[in-house]
Amino acid sequence: MAFSQQLINLFAALLLLIAFAMLSQRRILSLINLFAMQGLMLTTSTAIVAWSSHQHHLYYSAALTLIIKVIALPWLLHRLIRKLNVKWDVEPMINIPSTMLIGLALVVFSFNLALPISQLAGTITRSTLGIAMASVLLSFMMMITRRKAVPQVIGFLAMENGLFFAATSSTYGMPMVVELGIALDVLVGSFIFGIFFFQIRETFDSLDTRHMEKLKED
């Protein structure tokens, strides 16, 4: 096994580890820091894939990831929670050890799912596809199990990280146009989410999304 592939495997494993850490995290501030760290892992692994496979456009995606997911979005989220004044603990719907166990089951599921797919792929990073899928599912679960709006949005953003990693590992990344589009989407999306946060808080005096069920007409 080449050294670059070992490095990619290592960063993939770290990505998965951070996904689990986010799942078990109780504080919003550390959640944001973890999200930034996950972005950093993604940047590094993308750069290593670019270097080892001589795909120059991947350097641009790595730079884009670095700027948007490691610097801009965490900064934006930090500002947002300072303004909303929400630093309190996140209450998950299921207790954390059970969440972790369900997360483990998800990892086993996605590894099994990815095994036949990754055998078809010809890239050097094909074995990391399972990890990418696992981190998508874990972020998805984080969105489901959290009550407050901010962690749900961080889950959404982390899910995009996983998708991006899946794209890099299975096909050496998406075309540049698509990538730029997604990056801008995420950026604009988080702005809109920010506005939503303020609106939700103004209407319900809380960021708990369960209150939104009151909006239903019976």
Add this chain to the structure above:
Amino acid sequence: MSYSGLLLQLFQDALVVLIAPLLLGWVNQCRAWLQNRSGAGVLQPYRNLVKLFHKDAVLANNASPLFRFTPYILFSGMWLAAALVPVIATDLPLSPAVDVIALVGIFALARVFISLAAMDIGTAFGTLGARREMLVGFLAEPALLMVFFTASAISQSTSLVTIVETLAHRQFVLYPSLAFAAVAFVMVMLAENARIPVDNPATHLELTMIHEAMILEYSARHLALVEWASAIKLLAYITIGIALFAPWGIAEASNLEALPLALAALFLKLAVAGASLALLETLSAKLRIFRVPEYLGTAFLLAVLAMLVHFLLGA
């Protein structure tokens, strides 16, 4: 079984028993330095042991024979465990008898006996400590087993000697799975040896103690044996960690010339491990007892992830 192998085994048996208090003293000394205290010196555990052996034992009126022979079982169990781990050479006549799973079994046996002895007298503290110990033990054991399984999956053997020989002889390969397993192992080691995030070895505060609560009724030579046994347990865990994750420098089968080098490497690694243990303990705060399942659940999760990552990435 070779003659030199037998000699090595005897040498290792004597070595682990004699240096275990030294390691404990070193860890305590490092902690003292980190907390800006002068400390009692690295030889303090030996002095404690000598003092305790010279005292007369006091037993409760309703102590059963179980209470009296548990320290000997503990001591011999821990000695056996420490003697089985290849620390200076891989050629040990005793080691084919026992693999990593049996090693976990030996630790479990010791735990059962100390818990029974703690409940034997019938004081509230003993029972409390025994229950907490069982809570920690039943969560730590699967995590420890998963760590061992990861190392076994890489070297395709559950024998510690084979694992060490395989891992010491590879060219440099990054194993993400082993890194995960190492973190999980450190977490389990802290919990099993009653170190700080789970238990505080330096306190007798009734609300927090686990290990100390169980041995509260012991005195004199019994207490000395129990404390010596826990020092050997710490040494055994650290040497298992060294064997699994940093086995470089170990002497090969029946190669007596490599022995001085292996010994020097062992002492260096033990010193580093002891200092980092002290650092880790100083940096972390003690967990509430109800957070311990979460902590050990994380260790188990990491160990299982290590296993999964090994099977997915083949590394």
